[in-house]
Amino acid sequence: MALHLWQIWCISGVVFFIIEMFTPVLFFFNLALGCFIAAICAYFGLALIWQVLIFGFFSTIFLIWLRPFLIKKKNSDKPETIEMYAGKTASVVETVTENSGRIAIFGEEWQAKSLNGETIEKGKYAKIVKNDNIVFYVVPIK
Secondary structure, three states: OOOHHHHHHHHHHHHHHHHHHHHOOHHHHHHHHHHHHHHHHHHOOOOOOHHHHHHHHHHHHHHHHHHHHHHHHHHHHOOOOHHHHHHEEEEEOOOOOOOOOOEEOOEEEEEEEEEOOOOOOOOOEEEEEEEEEOOEEEEEEE
């Protein structure tokens, strides 16, 4: 049983989708869409040269216009980042030293370290200066 050309285009599109799932850069997604459009053209009997040209045209169009839109949408859907805590006041729930400690802010507990080496006792308040991933660097509020 031989595969028809439109089926090959569809299989290529699915392969591009799978690659996109493992490398979420929104590049292969555009190629997959181009493959599916070329598959429709192949199904209706368009010549191979036109299928390739249509694949290239739509893949390029999607890369130029759709990809930036999707990237912007993807980045805007991210939850609030922990950078929003910089400059805020947090309560110390476990004594903070330059090596360890815990703070609480907005009902959440985070790992914390003293930025200037001072020890901040439990029950005191600290100002968040910066963060490194999920570790906040704080200074005491006097």
